[in-house]
Amino acid sequence: MTNTRRYFHSHVKARIAALLSLPIAWLGVLYIGSLAALFITSIWKIDTFTSKVVREFTLSNFIDVLTDKAYFNVTMRTVGVAIAVTIICAVLAIPMAFFIARVAKPKSRPVLIALVITPLWASYLVKIYAWRTMMAPDSGFLNWLISPLGLSSPGFGMVAVIIGLSYLWLPYMVLPIYAGMEKLPDSIIDASADLGAKPGRTFLKVILPITWPAIIAGSLFTFSLSLGDYITVQILGGTFQMLGNVVYQNFALNLPFAAAVALIPVIVMFIYLGSVRKTGALDNL
């Protein structure tokens, strides 16, 4: 054995350090350092003529974000869209996951799950682009589909953004719920039926409570991914705006303010994480 090998063999801490030094340098120093630098910027001033950051303490960025009605409205709109997307995904995903895990023949389960996961590999932009051709106000597919019913496509705006985001994140909701429902033992469902519960009651009182952590796990994706999005909003939103767009627009001219706005989704996410921690959802990721 060479000397170095002997050294690593007898020193556990040295082995851990050798394994972790590079990853920590990258994520701990470069990444966390960048995040810290960004959020420190949010308490600095800006020279309004040069758009350069001036390193002087101020709380005005946060005061602006918190007191300006316009930013409050954007925040509420963004959270509202994220909630709507989460609900739409859940309403679609719960019966789909239930169908795949409990109703479909065991042989067709992998195929159905593959069909649901497949679009995850398709490009994000392509999927949103696809919805642009779907939602186009006059010549779009949706308009053609529903115009015989006397309806017309809502065009680009909040509705299109909610549909687009639901489309993007639906598989992230189906997967954890499917995994949760598949694990469910048959005996529990049989017991509920033996005790006289109808299928609907069994679903509401037995299956739903047990799979709740999995549903919350799915909602973490749909909620957080929707909160920070701005590209979908640019492509499908028309004049509609969310927090990400405000960050994007201010980033070049007023970085301290953009940093303060960017903190909002991070804080909302931490509140959400904190409030669902007890459900055990984090172990279902």
Add this chain to the structure above:
Amino acid sequence: MNLSRTARIVLWGFMGFGLSFIYVPLMLVVINSFNKNKSFNWPPTGFTTMWWTKAASNSGVKDAILLSVLTASLATIIALILGSLAAAAIARYNFFGRDVISLMFVLPIALPGIVTGIALNNVFTNFFGGLTFFTIIIGHATFCVVVVFNNVAARYRRMGATFEEASMDLGANRLTTFRLVTFPMIRNALVAGALLSFGLSFDEIIVTTFTAGAGQTTLPIWIFQNLFRPNQAPIVNVVAAALIVVSIIPIYLSQRLTQERK
């Protein structure tokens, strides 16, 4: 489970609706790439392969694809090294601060891309002398590490330490144990992580927007830049359709990986 007829019909309905919700828009893009009409009015009035031929000779698209493949490859290599090192440390050793470090390894995916994007942009432009091709790779590697780490750490946890201990009890040193026992066991997880990491990087637009140097046009950036140009619409549509078709490859590969595992 015994379900009433109505319940079954409703569930079939949801499944059918869900799958058409997923696939109709994608199919529409593929069909539209053959649409004769340049503005893609639905229903199409005629079909042509002209847009595909035009896209194939478009140099902007070609350059963008090359840059994206190069970026994704380099970011994946970095992610493989950093991710598997960290996974080995966190799965095999218990040490002070382990939970904080594992949380840190989820952060780049958990936080909105725009936060990661402007944070890195701020540091690159102020301390690293501006944005280049390499800053894209650094940005991408940061979130690619997460998927490699997750895959490999999960594999380490599932397989336990007994095989490695047995190998060392039988006299193999750490290097031999890694080469003959550990590596063969985590190989599939590495391939799966690399596949996912490549896919993520190839598709990424938000972090790229903030870390790409001037003139560094990756494929998603190219698509986004040309999305609102009516002249380029047919080419964008062909690129989109091609990407949908190409996305079958990683699904096929990962499907084979899971079959090997059984």
